[in-house]
Every structure is written in structure tokens, then in C-alpha cells.
Amino acid sequence: MTTAFPPPTPKGAMARILIVEDNEMNRDMLTRRLRRRGYAVLEALDGKGGLAVARAESPDLILMDMSLPDLDGWEATRQLKSAAATRAIPVIALTAHAMSDDRPKALAAGCDDYETKPVELHRLLRKMAALLGRREHGGG
Amino acid sequence: MSIRLKLGLSFLVILALFGLNLGIYLWSGGQRNDSIQHLRQAVERQLRVITIEQELRQRETEAGTSQIFLEAGTSGHPVEMVDSLVERVRELGRTIEEFVDSAVDEGERAAAVAIARQYQRLAELWIDLHGRAKVGADPVPPVARPEEEEASVGPYKVLLGELAKLEESEERRVNEATAYFREVADLTEELSSWIFVLSTLVAVLVALLLSTHLTRALRRLEAGARRLGRGELDHRIEVASRDELGELARAFNEMSHQLQASHAKLEEARAAAEQANEAKSVFLANMSHELRTPMNAILGYTEMLLEEAEDSGAEESVPDLNRILAAGRHLLALINDVLDLSKIEAGKMTLFIETFPVREMIDDVAATLAPLVEKNRNRLVIEVDEDVGKLTADETKVRQTLFNLLSNAAKFTADGTVTVRASSYGTGHRRMLFAVSDTGIGMTREQTARIFNEFTQADSSTTRKYGGTGLGLSISKKFCQMMGGDVTVESEPGKGTTFLVDLPAVVEEPAAPRAVAIATAVPAPEPAPVNRQPTREERRRASAR
Numbered sequence: 001m002t003t004a005f006p007p008p009t010p011k012g013a014m015a016r017i018l019i020v021e022d023n024e025m026n027r028d029m030l031t032r033r034l035r036r037r038g039y040a041v042l043e044a045l046d047g048k049g050g051l052a053v054a055r056a057e058s059p060d061l062i063l064m065d066m067s068l069p070d071l072d073g074w075e076a077t078r079q080l081k082s083a084a085a086t087r088a089i090p091v092i093a094l095t096a097h098a099m100s101d102d103r104p105k106a107l108a109a110g111c112d113d114y115e116t117k118p119v120e121l122h123r124l125l126r127k128m129a130a131l132l133g134r135r136e137h138g139g140g
Numbered sequence: 141m142s143i144r145l146k147l148g149l150s151f152l153v154i155l156a157l158f159g160l161n162l163g164i165y166l167w168s169g170g171q172r173n174d175s176i177q178h179l180r181q182a183v184e185r186q187l188r189v190i191t192i193e194q195e196l197r198q199r200e201t202e203a204g205t206s207q208i209f210l211e212a213g214t215s216g217h218p219v220e221m222v223d224s225l226v227e228r229v230r231e232l233g234r235t236i237e238e239f240v241d242s243a244v245d246e247g248e249r250a251a252a253v254a255i256a257r258q259y260q261r262l263a264e265l266w267i268d269l270h271g272r273a274k275v276g277a278d279p280v281p282p283v284a285r286p287e288e289e290e291a292s293v294g295p296y297k298v299l300l301g302e303l304a305k306l307e308e309s310e311e312r313r314v315n316e317a318t319a320y321f322r323e324v325a326d327l328t329e330e331l332s333s334w335i336f337v338l339s340t341l342v343a344v345l346v347a348l349l350l351s352t353h354l355t356r357a358l359r360r361l362e363a364g365a366r367r368l369g370r371g372e373l374d375h376r377i378e379v380a381s382r383d384e385l386g387e388l389a390r391a392f393n394e395m396s397h398q399l400q401a402s403h404a405k406l407e408e409a410r411a412a413a414e415q416a417n418e419a420k421s422v423f424l425a426n427m428s429h430e431l432r433t434p435m436n437a438i439l440g441y442t443e444m445l446l447e448e449a450e451d452s453g454a455e456e457s458v459p460d461l462n463r464i465l466a467a468g469r470h471l472l473a474l475i476n477d478v479l480d481l482s483k484i485e486a487g488k489m490t491l492f493i494e495t496f497p498v499r500e501m502i503d504d505v506a507a508t509l510a511p512l513v514e515k516n517r518n519r520l521v522i523e524v525d526e527d528v529g530k531l532t533a534d535e536t537k538v539r540q541t542l543f544n545l546l547s548n549a550a551k552f553t554a555d556g557t558v559t560v561r562a563s564s565y566g567t568g569h570r571r572m573l574f575a576v577s578d579t580g581i582g583m584t585r586e587q588t589a590r591i592f593n594e595f596t597q598a599d600s601s602t603t604r605k606y607g608g609t610g611l612g613l614s615i616s617k618k619f620c621q622m623m624g625g626d627v628t629v630e631s632e633p634g635k636g637t638t639f640l641v642d643l644p645a646v647v648e649e650p651a652a653p654r655a656v657a658i659a660t661a662v663p664a665p666e667p668a669p670v671n672r673q674p675t676r677e678e679r680r681r682a683s684a685r
Binding site for chain 2: 023025026029030032033036096103104117118119121
């Protein structure tokens with residue numbers, strides 16, 4: 001049951017996920033759980049780092065924490081979505097709490113979907129699968 | 141001036157006018173009495189003058205008789221007769237003297253004295269004449285004494301003239317008295333009439349002024365009371381007089397002032413309490429937020445450990461890890477509820493409106509709750525009307541509301557049925573109604589009355605037996621109220637409970653009927669099929685196959 005959603009891999013390769021998260025434990029958990037499910041995981045600790053990795057590595061999907069030091073998730077997403085090279089990468093916002101204002105702000109910034117923390121893994125996986133699948137179809 | 145004083149003074153003025161009238165009446169009565177006295181006196185004097193004149197004429201006739209005797213030289217009067225005649229002459233003299241003595245004024249006295257003198261001379265002549273005409277007394281030669289005769293005739297004529305004059309003056313007096321009497325009577329009548337008119341006018345004027353004043357003052361008070369009643373605490377009534385009504389207005393203003401002051405104090409206290417409450421809410425919100433970060437880690441690592449244990453076959457630790465996970469999730473739910481509630485109370489809860497399909501949302505919520513429904517061996521029935529399409533609302537809040545109601549229903553029902561119904565109603569399907577019913581323990585009227593209060597469950601033993609924060613219903617109701625709807629409850633002990641969620645909806649298009657696949661929608665750790673009745677649509681499709 002642990003691999004209910006085998007990661008859809010474009011062109012047969014493993015899907016590469018970029019996690020932008022400043023909290024060490026959250027980052028660690030998410031990285032390990034995604035790797036366990038077969039994803040290749042890239043990590044960044046803040047908005048600037050996230051932008052740099054996204055530009056350099058062109059991941060298949062980005063999980064972006066919204067409250068980041070230096071350059072926050074909203075701004076980072078806006079920059080990603082305004083650049084031609086990174087515009088197509090789906091971004092799932094990780095927001096603090098369901099009731100928070102972060103959610104509408106995240107969607108306004110250009111995030112494709114959102115997930116509240118603490119992450120409910122199965123729901124996140126579902127959302128990831130949907131976006132990756134869409135991208136696969138969209139990209140041909 | 142007080143109203144009592146005003147009324148008293150008005151009464152006194154009217155009383156004074158009546159007094160004046162009475163005085164005039166009394167005065168005129170006196171005047172009339174006097175004039176009647178005068179009249180009577182004048183008439184009496186006139187009468188006496190006439191009597192004197194008549195007597196005089198008689199004396200003159202008697203003197204004439206004696207004269208005839210003397211001239212005839214015949215025997216005259218007997219002695220007794222002469223004495224009697226003399227006595228009568230003297231008698232008249234006395235009468236005239238009395239008249240003089242009783243003269244009412246100097247004019248009359250002067251005239252009377254002149255008459256008395258004239259008569260005195262005439263009386264001497266007449267007494268002498270009568271004496272000489274006595275029988276056999278003195279054979280006086282019957283010589284005519286023309287000088288004597290003239291001497292008696294002259295004064296007599298003068299006397300008559302004087303008497304006539306006196307009589308005339310007496311008559312004038314009578315006329316004067318009569319005229320005066322009339323004058324007094326006329327004057328009295330005229331004055332009485334005027335005073336009556338004046339009294340009436342004064343009374344009417346006083347009544348008008350007083351009633352106008354009273355009415356105005358009372359109207360001002362009435363208007364003021366109304367405005368005060370409407371909450372215009374700064375309104376003050378004009379104090380237009382110094383009477384009792386003025387005092388009343390002053391007292392009214394004082395009351396308004398006191399009300400305003402105490403209102404301000406209350407307002408201040410309320411603001412302070414609100415501030416304190418807000419500080420509390422902010423603290424709770426921050427605190428909840430801070431609690432969530434470590435909770436995040438605890439849950440995440442526990443889940444990881446669980447996955448690893450399952451993968452590596454370390455089955456003995458799986459139940460314990462599941463307990464940690466369950467307790468952690470419960471704690472997180474509590475923290476989230478407290479956060480929600482404090483945000484609602486601080487007025488910081490915002491709505492995020494989007495359009496979403498109702499059916500999917502319900503299926504999703506039902507899927508999440510499937511394990512809880514299964515736990516008490518309950519059956520979950522979902523009935524969504526075909527024309528229920530999409531709802532435009534805050535999806536998260538609607539979801540949370542249904543989640544709360546369904547988990548309640550599942551918790552308080554065993555070996556029963558939990559039903560979720562969704563339907564739209566009203567013109568243009570403008571309202572959306574969700575009904576969550578169970579066949580569980582139900583509640584008494586007292587319990588349903590309290591059920592939406594924070595930290596309240598049907599009773600405290602419920603909390604021990606079933607767990608939960610007691611915040612879910614309160615939060616759900618507040619969410620729905622924020623969205624222009626409400627949550628209500630109908631229940632009967634032992635017969636179950638129905639919660640109704642009424643929301644405004646924008647039904648955009650009837651969603652394409654689709655089969656519900658609760659168990660497959662979410663890969664729960666232990667996915668369990670949910671027993672439910674087929675919907676009408678499903679029945680239709682099943683029969684069409």
C-alpha cells in the first residue's frame with residue numbers, strides 16, 4: 001500500500017522534485033518520504049537558493065514553502081512564473097494552516113496547487129501525481 | 141416662578157376683580173341709600189314748605205275774618221275763639237321756627253330765617269287784629285286803618301313769594317336727588333359689566349398662557365425622552381422656565397448626563413474587555429501556530445517510522461506508532477480548532493471564495509472519515525440531488541463543517557446509519573442544504589440548546605466517553621454564519637440527530653452524474669469499503685445496464 005502512486009516519470013526517467021523549505025526537520029522528512037517513493041529530490045533552504053536550483057536543474061515539480069527567509073515563497077514563485085525558462089514547472093505551495101490567508105496569496109502568486117502543513121502525504125502525492133501527469137500530457 | 145404660584149396669582153387677580161365688583165356694588169348701594177335719604181328729606185322739606193304755605197293762607201283768611209268783624213263794628217269773636225286764633229298764629233310761628241332749626245343747609249336756613257322774620261311781623265299784626273275783634277272787650281272805633289291793612293297785606297305777599305321761592309328750591313333738590321340716584325345706578329351697572337368682561341378676559345388669557353406653556357414644556361420633554369430612547373444620549377432639553385416643568389427638564393438633562401457618563405464608562409470597559417479578548421485571541425493564535433511546528437515534526441517522523449516499520453516487517457512497533465500518530469493528530473486537531481476559534485473571535489478569519497463541485501467534496505470528506513464510520517460498525521449513506529452542481533463558497537470551511545458533523549455523527553452512533561444529504565432549494569436554487577443525520581444516541585432539548593457553545597458537549601461525560609474538543613460545532617456554525625448561512629440541529633434522545641447546514645449557493649450547472657467511489661478516491665492506510673445505499677442516479681444507471 002505504500003506505493004499506491006508510483007511516480008509518473010516523463011520519458012521513463014524518475015520525476016525530479018525540488019523542495020524549498022527552511023525548516024530542517026520538515027525538509028528532511030519530506031525528502032526522505034519522497035525518495036522512499038521513488039522520486040529524485042533536490043533541496044533548497046531559501047527563496048534565492050530555490051530560484052537558483054530551479055534555473056539550473058529544471059526540476060519536474062517544486063514544493064515551495066511560503067514563509068521562507070530572505071526571499072519568501074510567494075515572491076520566488078512569482079519570479080519563477082514570470083521567467084520563460086521556469087514558467088512551466090508546476091509549483092505546489094506549502095502553507096502554514098488551512099485557515100490562513102497564505103492560501104489565496106499562494107494561488108495569486110501563481111502556485112498551481114497548495115498543501116497545508118503538516119503535510120498529509122497521501123493527499124500531497126495525489127496532487128503531485130495530477131500535476132506531473134498533466135505536465136506529461138501537456139509536454140507530449 | 142412655579143406653576144402653583146402662577147395659578148395662585150392668576151386666581152388672586154381674578155379674585156381681586158371680583159372684589160372690585162363687590163366693592164362697586166356695595167358703594168353704589170350706599171350711594172343709592174344716601175340719595176334715597178336725600179330724596180326723602182327733600183320731599184319732606186317740600187312737604188313742610190307746602191304745609192307752612194297752606195297754614196299761612198288759612199291764618200290770612202282768619203285774619204281777614206277778624207278784619208271784617210272790625211270793619212263791620214259788630215260783635216266779634218268770642219274770647220275762646222280769639223284765644224284759639226292767636227294760639228294758631230303762634231303755632232304757625234313755632235312751626236316756621238322749627239323749620240328754620242331743621243334747615244339742611246345754609247341756603248335754606250337763610251331763606252327760612254327771612255320767612256320767619258317776615259312772619260313774625262305779620263303775626264304781631266294778626267294777633268293785634270284778633271285781640272281787637274274780641275267780643276265786648278274794647279270797643280275800638282271801627283275805623284278803617286288802611287295803613288294797617290297795607291301793613292299786613294304787604295308782608296303777607298312777600299312771605300308768599302318767599303315761600304314759593306323756597307318751594308321751588310326744594311323741588312330742585314328733589315330733582316337733583318332723583319338724578320343722582322339714576323346716575324349711580326347707571327354707573328354701577330356699567331362698571332359691573334366692564335369688570336365682568338375684564339375678569340372673563342383675564343381668566344381666558346391665563347388659561348391660554350398656562351396651557352400653551354404646559355403643552356410646550358411637556359412636548360419638549362416628550363421629544364427629549366424619545367430621542368434619549370433612541371440612544372441620543374447627548375441630547376439636552378431646553379430649560380425654558382423656572383417652574384416645576386423646568387425642574388423636570390433639568391432633572392431629565394441630569395439623567396441624560398448620568399446615562400451618558402455611565403454609557404461612556406461601559407463603553408470604555410467594553411473596549412478594554414474587547415482589547416483584552418483580542419490580546420488573548422492573538423496570543424492563542426500565535427501560540428497555536430508555534431505549537432504546530434513541533435507537532436509537524438512529531439507526526440511526520442512517526443509516519444516515517446510507521447512506513448519503515450511496515451516495510452522492514454517490524455510489526456511489533458506498528459500498533460504503538462499508530463497510537464502515537466492518532467494522539468498526535470488529535471492534539472493537532474485541538475490546536476487547529478483553538479487557532480480557528482481565536483481567529484474567529486479576533487475577527488481575523490477571512491473567507492476564500494471559490495467554486496467547487498459539491499459531490500466531489502462530499503465524497504472526499506466521506507472518504508477521509510470512512511475509518512471512523514467503520515469503527516462503530518455504521519453504514520454511511522450519501523444522497524446528493526442530481527441538480528446539485530457546484531457551490532461557490534469557502535471550500536475549506538464547508539469541508540471542515542461537514543467533516544465535523546460527520547465525525548460527530550459517526551462518533552455518537554453505533555451499529556446505525558449516518559446519512560449525508562445535499563440539495564438545493566429556493567427560487568433559482570439559490571440556497572444549498574446539507575443534512576447530516578444519524579441514528580445515534582440523540583440529545584435532549586437542553587443539550588441541543590447548549591451544543592453550539594464553545595467547549596460544550598451534550599454533557600461532560602460525553603467528553604470522557606467520546607473525546608473531542610467541543611469546539612467543532614461552534615466553529616462550524618460560525619463558519620457558516622460568516623458565509624451567510626447557519627447550522628441548526630434537530631434531535632431526540634435515543635432516536636438520533638440531524639444537523640442542517642444552510643448556505644447560499646450559486647448552482648452553476650448540473651454536475652454530470654457520476655458514480656461515487658469513496659473507497660478508491662483516497663489510498664487510506666487501511667482502505668475500507670463504505671456501505672452505502674445507491675443513489676437514485678446510480679439506481680437508474682444500474683437498471684439501464
